[in-house]
Amino acid sequence: MVQVPPLQGAVEERAIDRALSLALDDDHEGALRIAAPLLEAAPLSAFDTFVTAWLLGKLSRKEESELGLRAALERAVFDGNLPLAIAAQALLREAELPVDAELQSMAAAFAKGSPRLSDRRTAPPQMAAAPTKEPPPLDEELKGDELIERATEILKAAKAAQDEASLSAAEQVTPQILFSALDPASFQATIAAFEVRFVPDEHALVEEGSVGNEAFILARGELDVSKKSMKPGGAPLALARLGKGALFGEMALLSSAPRTATVTACRPSVVLAGSKAALDRVAAQAPEVGRVFAEFCRRRMLDNLMRTNFILRSASPSERPALIERFMVRQFAQGERIIAQGSPPDGLHIVALGEVNVLHHDGTEPTLVAKLGPGEVVGEVALILRRPAITDVVAHHPTVTLFLQRDRFLGLARAHPKIFVELYELAVHRDQETASAASAEAAETEDFVLV
Numbered sequence: 001m002v003q004v005p006p007l008q009g010a011v012e013e014r015a016i017d018r019a020l021s022l023a024l025d026d027d028h029e030g031a032l033r034i035a036a037p038l039l040e041a042a043p044l045s046a047f048d049t050f051v052t053a054w055l056l057g058k059l060s061r062k063e064e065s066e067l068g069l070r071a072a073l074e075r076a077v078f079d080g081n082l083p084l085a086i087a088a089q090a091l092l093r094e095a096e097l098p099v100d101a102e103l104q105s106m107a108a109a110f111a112k113g114s115p116r117l118s119d120r121r122t123a124p125p126q127m128a129a130a131p132t133k134e135p136p137p138l139d140e141e142l143k144g145d146e147l148i149e150r151a152t153e154i155l156k157a158a159k160a161a162q163d164e165a166s167l168s169a170a171e172q173v174t175p176q177i178l179f180s181a182l183d184p185a186s187f188q189a190t191i192a193a194f195e196v197r198f199v200p201d202e203h204a205l206v207e208e209g210s211v212g213n214e215a216f217i218l219a220r221g222e223l224d225v226s227k228k229s230m231k232p233g234g235a236p237l238a239l240a241r242l243g244k245g246a247l248f249g250e251m252a253l254l255s256s257a258p259r260t261a262t263v264t265a266c267r268p269s270v271v272l273a274g275s276k277a278a279l280d281r282v283a284a285q286a287p288e289v290g291r292v293f294a295e296f297c298r299r300r301m302l303d304n305l306m307r308t309n310f311i312l313r314s315a316s317p318s319e320r321p322a323l324i325e326r327f328m329v330r331q332f333a334q335g336e337r338i339i340a341q342g343s344p345p346d347g348l349h350i351v352a353l354g355e356v357n358v359l360h361h362d363g364t365e366p367t368l369v370a371k372l373g374p375g376e377v378v379g380e381v382a383l384i385l386r387r388p389a390i391t392d393v394v395a396h397h398p399t400v401t402l403f404l405q406r407d408r409f410l411g412l413a414r415a416h417p418k419i420f421v422e423l424y425e426l427a428v429h430r431d432q433e434t435a436s437a438a439s440a441e442a443a444e445t446e447d448f449v450l451v
Contacts, residue, residue, distance in 0.1 A: 011222060011266045011267050013267070014134070014267075015034050015038055015134040015135075015137075016034070016035065016038060016047070016048070016051065017201075017267050017268050018034055019031040019032075019034035019035040019038070019051060019055075020051070020198065020200075020268035021200065021201065021268050022034070023051075023054075023055060023058065023198070024198055024200045024268065028055050028058040028059050029059070029143060029144075029147055031051075031055050032052070032055045032056070032059070032138075032147060032148075032151050033137040033138040033139075033140065033142065033147065034137045035048060035051045035052045035055055035151075036052055036138060036150065036151040036154045036155075037135040037136065037137060037138060037154075038134065038135060039051075039052050039154055039155065039158050040135065040154045040157070040158070041134075041135045043157060043158035043161040043162065044075065044158075044161060044162055044165055045158075046072050046075035046076040046079055046081060046084055047072070047084060047220055048158075049068055049071050049072040049075060049155070049158055049159075049162070050068070050069065050072035050076075050084060050087065050088055052068055052151060052154070052155050052158075053065050053066075053067070053068020053069045053071070053072055053088075053091075053155065054068075054069070054091060055151075056068060056148065056151060056152065056155070057069075057091070057095065059148055061148055061152070062095065064148075064152045064155065065095070066092065066095065066097055067155065067156070067159065068155050068159070069088045069091055069092050070088075070092070070102065071155075071158070071159045071162055072084070072088045073085050073088035073089055073092075073102050073105075073106075074102075074105070074162070074166070075162050075166075076088060077105055077106055077109050077110075077170075078162075078165075078166050078170050080109070080116075080171070080172075080173030080174060081244075082106065082109075082110050082173075082176045082179060082245075083217050083218065083219035083220075083244065083245055083272060084219050084220065084270075085102075085106050086106075086191055086194055086196075086217070086219070086272050087196040087219045087220075087270055087272060088102075089102050089103065089106070089191065089192075090194060090195050090196040090272070091196055093192070094195075094196075099192075103188040103191060103192070104184075104188070106187070106188075106191060107184040107187045107188050108184070109170075109173060110173065110176050110179055110180055110187065111179070111180065111182055111183060111184040111186075111187035111188075112180060112181055112182055112183050112184075112187070113183070113184070114173075114180075116170060116171075116172055116173050117172065117173060117175050117180055118172040118173060118174055118175065138150060138151075176245075177245070177247050177296075178247065178292065178293070178296050179191075181292045181296070182288065182289065182292055183288060185286065186282075186286045186288045186289045186292070189282045189285065189286050189289065190274075190279070190282055190286075190289055192282075193274050193275075193278040193279050193281075193282050194217070194272040194273065194274045195272070195273055195274075196219070196270060196271070196272055196273075197270070197271045197272075197273055198268070198269075198270055198271075199221070199265045199268065199269045199270070199271050200265065200268055201265055201266065201267055201268050202264060202265060202266075203264065203265050204262055204263065204264045204265075205223065205249075205263045205264070205265065205271060206248070206249055206259050206261070206262060206263040207259060207262055208226075208227060208228055208258075208259055208260065208261050208262040209258050209259060210258060210259050211256055211257075211258055211259075211397075212249055212251075212252035212256070212258075212259050213252055213256065213275060213276045213277070214249060214252060214273050214274060214275050214276065215247065215248075215249045215250040215252060215253050215273075215274050215276075215279070216247070216248050216249045216263075216271050216272065216273055216274075217245070217246070217247050217271070217272040217274075218242055218243065218244055218245065218246045218248075218269060218270075218271055218272075219244065219269075219270040219271060219272055220244055220269060220270040221244070221265060221267050221268060221269020221270060221271070222241055222242065222243060222265070222266050222267050222269065223241070223242040223246070223248075223263050223264065223265055223266065223269060224238065224240075224241055224242075224263070224264050224265075224266045225238075225239040225240045225241070225242060225248075225261050225262070225263050226238050226239055226261060226262050226264070227239060227260070227261050227262070228262075236262070239261060241266070242263070248263055249263070250296070250297055250300060251297060251300070251301065251353055252276055253276055253279060253293055253297055254294070254297040254298075254301070254353065254400060255331065255353045255354060255398050255399070255400045256276075256397075256398045257353045257354035257355070257397045257398050257399060257400070258354075258355070258397055260373075260374065279293065298329060301352050301353065301400070302324060302402075304352075304374065305350065305352055305374070305375060305402070306320070308374060308375030309350055309375045309376075309377070310419075310422055311323075311350065311377065311419050311422075311423070312324070312350075314416065314418055314419055314422070315416065315419075319416075323412070323416070324402075326404055326408045326411070326412055327350070327402040327403060327404050328402070328403050328405075329352075329400060329401075329402060329403075330349070330400070330401050330402075330403045331398070331399070331400050332354075332395040332398070332399045332400075332401070333395065333398055334395055334396070334397055334398050335394065335395060336394070336395045337392060337393070337394050337395075338356060338378065338379075338393040338394065338395060338399070338401065339378060339379050339382075339389050339391070339392065339393035340389060340392060341359075341360070341361050341388075341389050341390065341391050341392045342388045342389060343382075343388060343389050344382070344388055344389075345379065345382035345383040345386070345387075345388075345389065345406060346379075346405070346406055347379060347383065347403055347404050347405045347406050347408075347409065348377060348378075348379045348380055348383055348403070348404040348409055348423075349377070349378045349379050349393070349401040349402070349403050349404075350375070350376070350377055350401060350402040350404075351372055351373060351374050351375065351376045351377075351378065351399065351400075351401055352374060352400045352401055352402055353374060353398075353399060353400040354373075354374075354395060354396070354397045354398055354399030354400060355371055355372065355373045355395075355396040355397050355399065356371070356372050356373075356376075356378060356393050356394060356395055356396055356399055357370075357371055357392075357393070357394045357396045358370040358371070358372060358378065358391050358392070358393055358434075359391055359392040359393075359394060360390065360391045360392075360434050361392065366392065369391055369433065369434050370433070371396065377423070377426065378393045378401075379393070380423050380426055380427045380430070381427045381430050381431050381434075383406060383409060383423075383427075384420075384423055384424050384427040385427055385428075385431065390431065390434050391434055
């Protein structure tokens with residue numbers, strides 16, 4: 001994952017968090033008592049409009065909910081908040097309401113070629129600071145129809161204020177990750193593939209080690225990214241905190257390899273989820289979508305490898321584009337052999353996604369020499385030491401690698417002698433490691449031979 005806000009400290013609960021928590025516990029009236037005053041205090045807030053409209057829908061006020069969701073979508077587009085606009089249109093679609101005009105409005109602001117798109121890219125927005133004093137909830141005596149009518153009055157007043165504010169010219173918007181590379185028709189088709197989810201505090205959206213089939217966009221809230229400790233019983237390693245607009249889990253669109261980290265909500269959040277199946281259907285109908293998604297995932301994958309693989313990391317930023325062009329992307333199914341023991345060297349693989357088993361055959365049962373994951377290199381022993389491969393390398397999960405052909409490796413070694421030296425040292429170490437594993441296996445076998 002890249003371009004995420006830095007990890008922060010403890011999460012300060014806000015009134016809107018309490019409203020979302022109550023709603024997720026099915027106390028929709030209690031949630032509305034909190035949300036409606038927040039909207040009254042900040043009538044131009046697209047998110048408070050969105051929540052109030054959603055709660056009115058939960059209380060069976062469909063017309064009022066539709067009014068609010070369309071207002072929230074329009075205001076989100078005006079503000080340049082695409083994830084929230086997607087969430088609003090997803091709820092409208094769930095209610096089987098027409099969204100064609102809204103999709104066109106979103107494409108006009110955010111799709112490729114939009115005059116509103118700025119040339120400047122900025123970091124994803126941080127969570128807005130909480131107001132120093134939040135308005136109190138509506139009186140608990142206000143219930144049923146009276147509560148709904150009061151909330152509807154506030155919603156309609158906010159809609160009027162938003163309509164007046166929208167008379168001014170909309171400002172330019174930041175190009176959106178992935179979406180702003182799509183033409184208007186492809187943009188609209190892709191938007192319609194996402195559904196909205198309301199996620200409670202401490203809920204894990206992604207579990208490390210699980211097989212993923214969805215990509216996610218955070219429309220509102222905060223999420224913590226962590227990895228399991230390498231030490232048994234150790235505390236998880238905190239990696240990052242994701243804020244509004246963050247895209248994560250996208251590698252599930254490229255490979256069904258297990259998730260490499262856990263993503264957990266640290267406050268009630270609104271998340272957009274796009275399944276691989278739904279996005280594949282869109283790509284089948286609009287090839288432009290498939291091309292943009294593949295290029296986006298490839299770029300993200302390379303960004304991650306730049307931080308974990310010594311070959312790519314050793315090149316200077318100006319040298320990396322030319323270095324990366326030497327590699328090709330290869331995909332392997334679970335159980336597929338990437339390198340065969342005894343085969344001549346044909347090149348070098350960098351594991352980009354997934355995991356591989358390194359197996360040495362010296363008898364009936366293979367010896368597991370190592371399990372290697374993203375950033376690790378395989379095939380270097382045969383390539384550097386110029387001899388047949390001494391192990392099998394088999395995809396333990398669906399795996400994606402960057403492959404460098406032998407003839408291209410020679411060019412890399414000449415251009416980057418430091419990389420060659422590091423690979424040579426790695427190859428010698430791996431060769432000794434494999435020999436030791438094979439010797440240990442032979443010794444263990446002899447212990448059970450009865451003559």
